Amino acid sequence: MAKSKFEYVRNFELDDTCLRNCYIVVRLDGRNFHKFSEQHNFMKPNDNRALGLMSRSARSVMEELEDITIAYGQSDEFSFVFKRSTTWFKRRASKLMTHVTSQFSSSFVYYWKEYFGEQPLLYPPSFDGRVVLYPSNHNLRDYLSWRQADCHINNLYNTTFWTLVQNGGLTTTQAEERLSGTQAADKNEILFSEFNINYNNESPLHKKGTTLIWEKVNETTTKQIKRPDEEETEITVTRTRKKVTSHSCDIIGDQFWDEHPDILENDQ
Ligand code: DGT
Ligand code: MG
Ligand code: MG
Ligand code: MG
Ligand code: MG
Known part of the structure; x- marks a missing residue:
């Protein structure tokens, strides 16, 4: 097809190849x-x-888009x-970022009712997106560690804050003052000595966030088969499938990475 005289406007597009x-x-x-x-x-x-x-929306992103090996959320x-x-x-x-963000947003709305039941969705939510490049396994692991450390810091603060308010009868302003300048150890101590809560026993989902990866899982199904001149028989078929699996575990230490060596590609 002949090019139109307008074709030159394409040259105004930025090259954003990663x-x-x-x-x-x-x-x-x-x-x-x-x-x-x-x-x-x-x-x-x-x-x-x-x-x-x-997490459901993130799984939809991993299943619908290509080449995502791990996702972490909190x-x-x-x-x-x-x-x-x-x-x-x-x-x-821009293509990668917008596909991720729009697939996620539409899934968030699509699956809303499955999670929120009678609570109606009052207006269309939206998500911002950004792209960051990490050149080494070390940098990538530090990035994920940073997000998980953030989850831990916020969750310890929020757990202590809302315990002071909900169980301790403090106003939100009083709870904020009480926690101002405290270290992690102080918050653990408040929870333990005043409310008999051992932070270590809190839900892993809340302390560690959610890590999604691809794993091979065996799926067993039963099938009815009928050969000519034979009775119908039932056989079990085991197939190995790749599935997105969800984990609320530590991803800062080496253990997770030793157990899942396929996530990272070698540094060259
Ligand atoms: P942004 O991201 O700059 O548009 O502004 P926000 O308001 O989204 O701020 P952000 O992303 O730093 O903080 C997340 C907010 O979402 C924070 O106000 C707490 C709220 N949030 C997230 N998860 C939960 C939850 O499970 N329970 C409650 N009550 N609030 C949550
Ligand atoms: Mg946030
Ligand atoms: Mg198109
Ligand atoms: Mg936000
Ligand atoms: Mg923000």
Whole structure:
């Protein structure tokens, strides 16, 4: 087809190809979820319906898009890691980021009712997205460690804060003052000595967030077969399938990475 005289406008498009060999991380974060969580009556400090819906939406991103090897989520955010050798969408940052964010947002709305039941969705939520490149396994692991450390710090604060308010009868202002300048050890101590709560026994989902990876799982199904001149018989078929699995474990230490050596590609 002949080119029109307007064709030159294509040259105004920016080249946003991601640098080769780098892991491409897309992180998305709920827009103004402070308000969204209030308006939709999220439980404080953690709402398992909201966390479940975030994970379900992230799984949909991994299943529908290519080459995401691991995703990590907490609060209103999720990070998706594309394998460093991906050529999906020619590594164009805007394509990768917008596909992740829109697949996630539409899934969040699509699956809302499965998680929130009678609580209606009052307005269309949205998520921002950004792309960050990490050139080494070390940097990528530090990135994920940073997000998980953030989860821990916020959860310890929020757990102590809401315990002071909900069980200790403090106002939110008083709880804020009480926690001002405290270290992690002080918060653990408040929970333990005043409320008999051992933070270590709190839910792993809340302390560690959610890690999604691809794993091979055996699926057993039964099939009825009928050969000519024979009775119908039932056989069991075991197939190995790759599935997205969810983990609320430590990803800062080596154990997780030793147990799942396929997630990272070798540094060259
Ligand atoms: P942004 O991201 O700049 O548009 O603004 P926000 O308001 O989304 O701020 P952000 O992302 O730093 O903080 C997340 C907010 O979402 C924070 O106000 C707490 C709320 N949130 C997230 N998960 C939960 C939950 O499980 N329960 C409750 N009650 N609130 C949650
Ligand atoms: Mg933010
Ligand atoms: Mg947010
Ligand atoms: Mg956030
Ligand atoms: Mg098109």
